[in-house]
Amino acid sequence: xxxxxxxxxxxxxxxxxxxxxxxxxxxxxxxxxxxxxxxxxxxxxxxxxxxxxxxxxxxxxxxxxxxxxxxxxxxxxxxxxxxxxxxxxxxxxxxxxxxxxxxxxxxxxxxxxxxxxxxxxxxxxxxxxxxxxxxxxxxxxxxxxxxxxxxxxxxxxxxxxxxxxxxxxxxxxxxxxxxxxxxxxxxxxxxxxxxxxxxxxxxxxxxxxxxxxxxxxxxxxxxxxxxxxxxxxxxx
Amino acid sequence: xxxxxxxxxxxxxxxxxxxxxxxxxxxxxxxxxxxxxxxxxxxxxxxxxxxxxxxxxxxxxxxxxxxxxxxxxxxxxxxxxxxxxxxxxxxxxxxxxxxxxxxxxxxxxxxxxxxxxxxxxxxxxxxxxxxxxxxxxxxxxxxxxxxxxxxxxxxxxxxxxxxxxxxxxxxxxxxxxxxxxxxxxxxxxxxxxxxxxxxxxxxxxxxxxxxxxxxxxxxxxxxxxxxxxxxxxxxxxxxxxxxxxxxxxxxxxxxxxxxxxxxxxxxxxxxxxxxxxxxxxxxxxxxxxxxxxxxxxxxxxxxxxxxxxxxxxx
Numbered sequence: 357x358x359x360x361x362x363x364x365x366x367x368x369x370x371x372x373x374x375x376x377x378x379x380x381x382x383x384x385x386x387x388x389x390x391x392x393x394x395x396x397x398x399x400x401x402x403x404x405x406x407x408x409x410x411x412x413x414x415x416x417x418x419x420x421x422x423x424x425x426x427x428x429x430x431x432x433x434x435x436x437x438x439x440x441x442x443x444x445x446x447x448x449x450x451x452x453x454x455x456x457x458x459x460x461x462x463x464x465x466x467x468x469x470x471x472x473x474x475x476x477x478x479x480x481x482x483x484x485x486x487x488x489x490x491x492x493x494x495x496x497x498x499x500x501x502x503x504x505x506x507x508x509x510x511x512x513x514x515x516x517x518x519x520x521x522x523x524x525x526x527x528x529x530x531x532x533x534x535x536x537x538x539x540x541x542x543x544x545x546x547x548x549x550x551x552x553x554x555x556x557x558x559x560x561x562x563x564x565x566x567x568x569x570x571x572x573x574x575x576x577x578x579x580x581x582x583x584x585x586x587x588x589x590x591x592x
Numbered sequence: 593x594x595x596x597x598x599x600x601x602x603x604x605x606x607x608x609x610x611x612x613x614x615x616x617x618x619x620x621x622x623x624x625x626x627x628x629x630x631x632x633x634x635x636x637x638x639x640x641x642x643x644x645x646x647x648x649x650x651x652x653x654x655x656x657x658x659x660x661x662x663x664x665x666x667x668x669x670x671x672x673x674x675x676x677x678x679x680x681x682x683x684x685x686x687x688x689x690x691x692x693x694x695x696x697x698x699x700x701x702x703x704x705x706x707x708x709x710x711x712x713x714x715x716x717x718x719x720x721x722x723x724x725x726x727x728x729x730x731x732x733x734x735x736x737x738x739x740x741x742x743x744x745x746x747x748x749x750x751x752x753x754x755x756x757x758x759x760x761x762x763x764x765x766x767x768x769x770x771x772x773x774x775x776x777x778x779x780x781x782x783x784x785x786x787x788x789x790x791x792x793x794x795x796x797x798x799x800x801x802x803x804x805x806x807x808x809x810x811x812x813x814x815x816x817x818x819x820x821x822x823x824x825x826x827x828x829x830x831x832x833x834x835x836x837x838x839x840x841x842x843x844x845x846x847x848x849x850x851x852x853x854x855x856x857x858x859x860x861x862x863x864x865x866x867x868x869x870x871x872x873x874x875x876x877x878x879x880x881x882x883x884x885x886x887x888x889x890x891x892x893x894x895x896x897x898x899x900x901x902x903x904x905x906x
Contacts, residue, residue: 367777369823370856370881381818393618406617408821410845415821417617420856421889424882494620495819495845498728502819539729556619558718558730564619 363388363435365428371405371420373431378412381532385412386492386504390449390569395434403427409568410493411502449490449569454536456485456527456574457582458549465546469512469529481576483507484548489534489572499538499556499564503572506534518544525550527574538564549576552586595661595711595746599738600693603655607724607800608713608732608744609706610646616719617844623824624723624731625840626706627800627863630892631668634766635708637899638666638686640750645712646722648738650705652866654696655738662751664688664710668766670702670864676757684763686906688754701770702864710749726800727841760906764895768861773874774837776827777881779852783810783829787851788873792835796867800841802828803865809833813849822846825854825862837862857884 368374375392378385386409393409396416403422408415418427458481459466470480489503496502511532519542522528526537528545537543538556555565566572577585609632612625626632626649633643648655654672667674667683674681677692683705699705715722715733724732733742778784787810795804812833821844822828828836828848837854838846839862854862855876865871876884 366779367853367878368821369825369853370777370885372821372823374821376820379818405614408617408844410820411818413820415617415823415844417614417823420885424878493819493845494618495843496620497843498616498620498622498725500620558621558725558728562619563616563621563719568618 363392365431365435367424368415369417370424372415372417373424373428375414375416375431375435376412377414381411381492381504383490383504386490389414392434393568399434401430410495411504449571450567451571451573452566453573453575454527454551454553455577455581455585456549456551457577457579458484460579462550462579462582463527463548465528466548469546469548472512473510480510480548483510484529484534485574485576487534487573491566491568491570491572492533494564494566494568497538497541498558499566501536501555501566501572503534503536506532508532512546514544515546518542522547523550525552525555527551550582552582552589554589595663595749597709597713597744597746598658598660599740599742599744600656600658601695602738602740602742603650603696604653605651606655606738607649607726608646608715608722609649609724610722611644612723612840613719613721613725613731617821620844621719622725622727622841622844624721624725626723627704627840628669628706628860630860630888631766632706632708634764634892634895634899635666635668635706636712637896638668638764638903639664639708639710640903641708641710641712645708645747646715646732647709648707648713650696650699650707652703653698654705654707656693656695658693659689660691662688662690662753663746664749664751665694666708667696667705668708668764669705670699672699672705673697679757681757682759682763684765685759686903687757687759688751689757690754703866704863709746710751711747714745714747725841727843760902762902764899766892766895768858768864770861770864773872774854774861775858775874775876775881775884776854777852777878778875779850781829781849781851783812784851785875786810787827787835788875792871792873794865794867794869794871795834798865798867800839802839802842803837803862805835805837805871807834810835810851817847817849819845819847820850822850823853825856825859827851827853839863855881855884857881857888
C-alpha cells in the first residue's frame with residue numbers, strides 16, 4: 357500500500373534540503389511533516405544537524421562537509437520507504453494543557469473580537485478553550501508556536517497596525533491560526549488572553565515548553581490562579 | 593588573576609560570536625554565529641585558541657578595549673586602523689600586547705572584522721554556543737551588542753609579558769574576490785533568473801538578519817505564501833519586489849517567495865557588504881556550488897596549516 361503523500365526535495369541551502377509535502381495549511385500534510393521529522397530524529401544519521409518542521413514542508417540541515425547528493429539520496433530513500441511515512445504522528449506527540457487567563461488586561465482584544473464574531477466574550481472563550489490544537493510549527497521568534505486546529509468560525513484578520521508591544525505569554529488569533537507570544541515583542545495578532553507560563557527560556561533544557569507536533573488544549577483560569585502559577589514559574 | 597576585557601567604547605555594533613547554534617532551529621532558534629565563520633576560526637588559530645572559541649565581531653567601526661594584563665590578539669576581515677596606545681597594530685597576524693588600550697577604529701574595504709583574543713571571550717554558553725542572538729535576546733553578553741563599561745571575561749590564554757606590541761612580519765589574508773558577482777542557486781520561481789539581470793544596491797536597513805537590496809523591483813506576487821523553513825543565504829522576494837538575502841541571524845521560517853540561495857562559498861562575502869555598495873548576482877549549478885565549497889574549505893585548511901607551521905617561531 358502506498359499511502360504516503362507526494363514529496364518533492366528542493367535545495368534550501370548548500371547544507372540543507374527542503375522536503376515539500378504540499379503548499380497549503382492542511383492537517384494531513386502537517387502530520388506527514390511531523391512523522392518524517394520524527395523518523396529522521398530516530399534514525400539520527402551522523403550528517404544530521406537540524407530538522408525544521410513547518411506547515412507543509414521540512415527543512416533538513418546537514419554537515420556541510422557531507423556531499424549534498426549523498427544526503428539527497430538518503431532522504432529520497434526514506435520518502436520512498438512506506439514504513440517511514442506511515443509512522444503515526446501521534447507516536448511522537450505529547451498532550452500539553454496550557455492555562456490561560458482570558459480577557460481584561462490579559463486579553464485586551466477579547467471583547468472586540470467577540471463582537472466581530474457575533475459572540476459574547478464568554479462564548480468566544482468557551483469555543484477557543486474547547487479546541488484541540490496541534491503545534492504545526494515553531495518560528496517567527498524562539499518558541500513561538502503556530503497552532504493549527506482553530507475553529508474556522510473564530511478566524512480573525514490581523515490588526516491593520518501591529519502593536520509595538522505585546523506582553524509575553526499573550527494568547528492570540530492571527531488569521532485561521534492561534535498562537536502564543538513567548539516574549540514581549542511587536543505583534544499584529546488579536547490578543548484573547550495570557551498564559552502565566554514561560555514558553556521559552558534559553559537557560560532551561562529543553563528551552564521551549566512546546567515541541568512541533570505537540571497537541572495543545574487551553575484551560576481557562578482566573579487572575580488569582582494566573583498570579584499563583586506565575587509566582588510558581590518564577591520560583592522554579 | 594582573572595583576565596578581562598574592559599569596553600571603553602563599544603564601536604558601531606560589536607557582538608560576541610562563535611561558530612553559532614545548531615540543533616535548535618525546530619524551536620525557532622536562529623543559527624547566529626560569526627557572519628564569516630572561517631575568518632573567526634582563523635583568527636582563533638592565530639592566537640592559539642580552539643577554532644570554536646568566541647571572538648568579537650566588529651561592524652563598520654570597531655571598539656576601544658582596555659586590557660589589564662598582556663594579551664595576544666588577531667584581527668581578520670575588513671582592514672582596520674587599529675592602534676595600541678598610539679602605535680599602529682597590524683592585521684592578519686598574531687600581535688602580543690602589554691596591558692593598555694586597543695582602539696580598533698573604522699573598517700575599510702568591507703563591513704566586518706573578527707577580533708580573537710587568546711583564551712577566547714569566556715561568557716557562559718547558552719544552548720551550546722556563546723554567540724549573541726540579537727533578536728532572541730540571549731547568548732553572548734546578555735543577548736546584546738557591547739556597551740561602554742562592559743567587562744568581558746577571558747579564558748586561560750597563552751600571552752606572555754611584552755613591553756611594546758610585537759608581531760611577526762608575515763600575515764594571512766583570506767579575503768575573497770570582491771569583484772565577482774554573488775553566485776546563487778536559482779529556485780523555480782519565475783523571477784529567479786531575473787535576479788541576475790538587475791543591478792542591486794545594499795540598503796542601509798540591512799543587518800545581521802539580512803541584506804536588503806534596492807533596485808528596479810522584480811515582479812512579485814501579492815501576499816505571503818505558506819511559511820517554510822529558511823536558512824542563511826536564502827534569497828527572499830517580498831511583495832515590494834526588492835529581494836532580501838538572509839544572513840546568520842535569520843529567522844527559521846518565512847512566508848516570502850524564494851528566488852533561491854547564495855552558495856556556501858559566497859556566504860562570507862555577504863558579511864562584507866557595505867550599505868550603498870552595488871551588488872550583482874550570477875546563477876550557478878549544483879556541481880559548481882559543491883566544487884566552490886570544497887575549494888573554499890581546502891583554501892582555509894591550507895592557510896591553517898601555514899599558521900601552524902609559523903606560530904611556534906614567534
